[in-house]
Amino acid sequence: MHYNKQSISLPQQIQQLKSRGLCITDESAAEHHLRNISYYRLAGYWWPMQSDKVNHVFKPNSRFEDVIALYSFDSDLRLLVFKAIERIEIGLRTRMINHLSQEIDPWWFENQAIFTDQKAFTTNLSSLDRELRKSREVFIQEHFKKYHADHRRPPAWKSLEVASFGLLSKRYGNLKPGIKSKDTIASELGTVNHTFLKSWLQSISQIRNICAHHSRLWNKNLPGRPKLMANPPLLWVLNSPHVLKHHQLYVHLCCMKYLLDAISPGHRFPRRLKHLFQPYRTVDQNALGFPAQWQADPFWQ
Known part of the structure; x- marks a missing residue:
């Protein structure tokens, strides 16, 4: 056909x-x-x-007017989510640079021995090389000029500053379980151990790509499935097994807010999320997986 x-x-x-x-x-x-x-x-x-x-x-x-209102809401939603992910990305990047550079060395990301999937290691390193080649950051260009005889890439605190969130999440997920920093980072972010954090980062990375490419986020069947903790050490939503639908946005927003609590105490994400809905009374919050009375949950106070 x-x-x-x-x-x-x-x-x-x-x-x-x-x-x-x-x-x-x-x-x-x-x-x-x-x-x-x-x-x-x-x-x-x-x-x-x-x-x-x-x-x-x-x-x-x-009504066509409702279509445009929904489109405008989705645009505002993407901006809010993208801003939240920015803080999570910077917090993750900083911890990976600091902890792994101390535990291994400043070129740990080049060390094939500390990664599980060797094919993924090679692919991710090639992606980083592309970012380094096209980077216009002065600190990257000056490094290559000054240390041209050093065939290693710039150290982690330089190289990883030009790495995408997707690349960071893949690098983190591919670290061998025996690498101490992998669980240290997860613990600092309130996710107990690396198995939980890995799935959260993968899901958030996918949502970041949706936002970056201006794709529809409202009523989206999301591919990521974050692994949830039975007893989170930080405040979590009430009755979560009954209200969280893994293919809808709400559970991912909960994960983002949880990480922000660890990275940026006093952040305003809950307030901004609540305010987002005020001009858009006709938006069906259930299409995003929001349960009834979600704003009353202590998690969002």
Whole structure:
């Protein structure tokens, strides 16, 4: 079967949506939005509004204005989440640099003997090399100029500053279990040991990529499955087995908030998350996995 749909103009897109039951009261405003946000990108937000997803028929009272509101909410949500992940990334990077450089040496990330998966070690080191080659950071460029006779990469406190969060999480996860710093870092972040932290970092890294590429985060079936602790040493959500759905965003936000409690005490993530929903009263919080009365949970106070 070959794909044979052809491109249609903005006015035709509007008429197609209206013919399918989407209420558009201001066609000029709708055309403006469709000129700046592609039809297919918006489709992810009106998809739940359709009663017939084969013929794309909308439920009664579905409005284009609600689609745009949901799109705007998702944009604000991504910014909030991305900011939270930034702090987690910096906290993780700093601990990896400090602890492993002290336990092993400043070039521990080049040491194949301390990593479990040798293929992943080689792949990740190649990724780091690409980041180092394209880096415009003065401290990287000056290092290569000054120490050109040293064929090692810059030490961890320089090299890992240009490593992505995804690369850091893979490097951490691939460390051998016998490396003391692996559990030390996990303990400092309140996750008891490396088996829990590894799964959390993998999930958060995937969400970071969604945010960085401006993809839809609302109502997303997330691939990551963070491994949850039976008795977390820090404050955790009440009745978590009953309220947490691993494919939805809420459990990942709980993990982020938990890590922020360890990394940045006094942070304002809960307050900002609550304020995020205030201008968007029509947003279905259940589509993100939020349980009823989540704001009353002591974890979010």
